[in-house]
Amino acid sequence: MNGAVVNGAVPRRTRVVIVDDHAVVRRGIRAYLEVLDDMEVAEEAANGQEALARLEWMAVNQCMPDVVLMDLLMPKMDGATTIGAIKKRYPEVQIVVLTSFGEMERVHAAxxxxxxGYLLKDAEPGEVVSAIRAAARDEVFLDPAVARGLTQEIVSPPTGLAALTGRERDVLVLVAEGWTNQQIADELVISERTARTHVSNVLRKLRMTSRTQAALFAVQQGLVPRQRP
Incomplete structure (x- = not known):
């Protein structure tokens, strides 16, 4: 039973930070969590940058949260980037995604x-609480639809273009147009190392060994026009 007293001691509450750019969503989640005797909403933030600022303040004041409940699509800093930044600075903080988007590309990135954890916003309130509790126990909790998608990928992995993420398709087009890794990096505003990783992932997923093979594949798929002789 939540909040049960064991040997005279009251269990410690799970401290949660809510990150969502919609105030009404934050208020709704806070209202639900605060009626639970094992939950405590420690802070709120409207975007990734604000979340990092809140966590920095909490670290200084030694009142870190256990779990961050976060949307993915936010202004200033998107959720996936924010997740990476939080885990790099505060690896002990667990993060549960609560978003409207269930595309496998977003799931993989998060x-x-x-x-x-990864939940869709049509989840029941009880599922959100279960995901937070699971994260606090260092466990993973996935929305049933997301879990099915991941399972399907294992059973029948996508091939060809379907295997590539949107960003990898962009990289494939640029490779087919003869761009170097540095030019790809400049175009997509990423590091040269990240561009090189994307190119390697494209070749691996397409089961190819050279950029020339990838370029011919892109032409065959109609991603770039054929070069006139």
Missing amino acids: LAQGAA
Whole structure:
């Protein structure tokens, strides 16, 4: 039973930070969590940058949260980038995604950055609480639809273009147009190392060994026009 007293001691509440750019969403989640005797909403933030500022203040004051409940699509700093920044600075803080978007590309990005849970916003309030509690126990909690998608990828992994993320498709087009890794990096505003990683991922997923093969594939798929002789 939540909040049960064991041997005279009251269990410590799970401290939660809510990050969402919609105030009404934050207020709704806070109202629900605060009626639970094992939850405490420590802070709120409207975007990733604000979340990092709040966490920095909390670290200085030694009142860090256990779990950050976070949307993905936010202004100033998107959720996936924010997750990576939080896990790099505060690895002990667990993060649960609560978003409207269930595309596998977004799921992979969030989990790769260190998210401990992924829920869609049509989830029941009880599922949100279960995800927060699971994260606080260092466990992973996935929305059933997301879990099915990941399972399907394992059973029947996508091939060809379907295997590539949107960013990887962009990289494939640029490779086909003869761009170097540095030019790709400049165009996509990423580091040269990240561009090189994207190119390697494209080749691996397409089961190819050279940029020339990838370029021919892009032409065959109609991603870039054929060069006139």
